[in-house]
Amino acid sequence: MKNNRFTAAVLVPSFLFLFMFTAFPVVYGLGISFFDYNPASTENLFLGLENYKRLVRDDVFWEAVKNTVFFGGAAVCANIVITLFLAKIISVLPWKRWKTFFRTILFIPCIAPVVGTSMVWKYGILGTDGGVLNKIAAGFGAAPKNWFLTTLPLMLLIIVYTLWADIGYNVVLFTAGIEGVPKEFDEAAAIDGAGPVRRFLSIKLPLMGRTFAFVAIMTMANYFQMFAQFRIFAPKGGMNNSAMVLTNYIYRTSFISFDMGYASAIAAGLFLIVFVVAMIQNKMMRADWSYE
C-alpha cells in the first residue's frame, strides 16, 4: 500500500506533463480540424469533414506528402548506411583519443542551431553569387547555377545538409551499440575463419538489432517532422512545390494564411503517416532484446 502511494506520487507529474503537453494538444488539434478555426474569433464555424475533403482534393498536400516520404525515406536510409559505416570505422580505431576526437568532430554540427547552419549553407554554400558550390563548378569550367530554381537537385542538397547536421547523434549511438556487443561472439567467428566484413554483417549487425531498431524508428519519426531547413532553403516550397514538405505546409497554412482548421487537418495527415510508418518499422524490426 505504502509502495503504491509512492509510485503514484512519483508518476503523477510525468503523467500530468504527458497529458497536458502531448495528449491534450493532439486531441485538441484533431478537434479544431473540424472547424473553420481562427483563435482570434469568438465564433468558429463547424465544418464537419469539409477540411478533410479539401485535403483529398489539394494538389499541394499530395505534393507535400510525396516530398515528405521521399525525404524521409532517402535521408533515413542514407543516414543509417553512413552512420553505421562511420561508427564501424571509429570502433576499430586503435586509440581511445582518436575515437573521442572523431566522435566530437561529427557531433559538433548537432549542437549548432539548425536555423543558423541552414543560413550558412543557403548563402555560403548554395548561394548563386559566390557560393562554394558554384565556385567549385566554376573551377571545372561550368557556369554558375541558381540552385533555388532547381527541383530534385535542391531536395538532394537539403538531404545532404540534413545528413551533415544530424549524423553525429547516430554515430554515437551506433558506436555504443557496436561496442556493446560481447567480444566473445566476434572472437569465436574469427577463430572459425570469418573475415572482418563477414563478422560485421553476420555477427555484429544482427546482435545490434535493438540499437538498429531504436535508431531507425527515432530517425524516421524525426525526419518526417524536419522543418527548419525547409523553411530556410525553400520557404515557399521551392520550384513548383518540389521542396514543400508537410511541416512547412502546416506552418504556411496556419501562420501565413491563418487557416488553422485546415492546417490541423494537414497535421492529422502527417500524424497518420508517421504513425503508420512507425508501426510498419516496429513490426519489421522486432528486435531481440537479449544476446542469448
Added chain:
Amino acid sequence: MKKRLAAALAFVLSLSLLAGCSGEEKKSGVSSKDDGKTTLTFWCHDNEPWVKAYEEMAEKFEKANPDIKVEIQDYPYEVYNDKIQTALTSSTSGPDVIAVWGGMAPNFIKSDALSEVPEELSKELDEDYMEPTVGIYQKDGKYYGVPMEFNLEYGGMIVNKKLFDEAGISYPETWEELRKTSKEVSKSNGDIVEVKGFEMIDTDALICNYLAMILQQGGQYLQEDNSVNFATEEGVKAMNEILSMVKDGECDLENLTADEYCYNDVYQDKGYMSSVGSWAIGEGTGSYELTYGEDFEYVKVPQYGEDMAFASETGWGIIVPENGKNKNAAWEFVKFFSEPENLVQHNIACNQLPPRKSLLDSEEYKEAMPNVTFLLDILPSGQWMGPYNTSDMRDIFNQMFIDLCQSDNPDVEGALKEASEKITEECQIGYSMD
C-alpha cells in the same frame, strides 16, 4: 524517509508544472494603471528608424496627455505576425495598439478581434485618405484600421550614382532609354547576371511594376466583379516586356528565388537601377552607410505607357484589439498619431509617403524630403490593388513568372489566364468589405 522526500519532491514538481500554466497578470504587453497613469502598450516590428519615430510620437502624446504612458515594444518581423495572432486570442496579455502591415491585416480583420475605428476618425478616412491606403481596412462598410502611410512600390528607383558616373552615362528618362541603358551595362554569366541593369524582379516590385504597365496602357486587370484578369492584350504585352528583360540578361531571378530585395544589388555595386519604394533610401544611408547624392540617388522610373497609372496595396497602419483593456485611451493615441501635423513628422522620420490628401501639398514634407517629392505628384493616379490577400497573390504570380522564364517556348497568355483564375479563386478576401 527517502521515499517520502521523493514523493514530496514529486508533489512540488506537479505544482510548479501547474503554476507554469497559470495566466497571471503583469506580463509584457499587459496594460496597467500605475500611479494613476494608464499605460498603453504599442507593438511594432524592429525597424530601427521606425521604432525611434514611434518612440518620439509616444513622447509627444505623453506630453499632451500626462495621465497616459505609451510603452513601445518591438519584435523581429519574422515572428511579428504570429505574435499579433497569438495576442489577439489572449484576454489578459495583449497589446493596446498594434502597427500592422496592410497585406497581413485581412487575417486579423476577418476575425472579430479588432475594435472598430471611432466614427469621427472613420469620417476622416473617407474624406481625407487616398483610396489605396484604406482599402484593406474595411469590413461590412466599417473600418478596422487606420493607415500610417501610402505604400508605393512603383514610381521611384535607387540608382548607383558611382557606377553611372564611371560609365559616363546619365539616368534614363524614357522607357526606351531605360531598356537601352540596362542592356548596355549588364553583364551575364550562366544563370547569374553579375552586373544588373534595371532590376524589378523581386517579391514586391515585380507585380507592382507589372500592374502599372497594364494600367498605363489604358488596360485594367481588376474586373467589375472584382475578379482578376491579366490575360488581356495589355497584360500579355507587359509580361512579354518584363520577360525580355530576363532573356536579354539585364537582370536575373536570384532575388525572387532568395526572397531578397533588388536594391541590395545597387547598394553593393552589383546593379545600376532598382525599382523600389522610397523607404529603401533609409536602408542605403542606414544599413549600408552610403551617402545620398554621392553613392546613390532616388529618381523617377521612366513611365512605360502614355498615362500615369499604378496600383498599390494598403501599407502599414494601426489596429486596436477588441480585447484591449484601455480601448478609449488607445483610440485617443491613434487619433493623435493621425493628426496631419503629427503624421507628417512620422512619415518624414520613416521615409514614408503620406496617406492623407491634405498632406500632398505639405511644405514641411517637401522641405524635409526633397528626393521623393516627385512621387507626391503621382499618388492621386493610384488605384487600390483590390480586395485580395496580396501575399498569396504574389506567391502565385511570382511562381507563374519563374515558370515562364524557365520555359523555352512560353505560353504567356495561357499562363496569365491560369494565374488570374487561381488568384481570383484562392486569394480574394472572403468577407464583405462594403
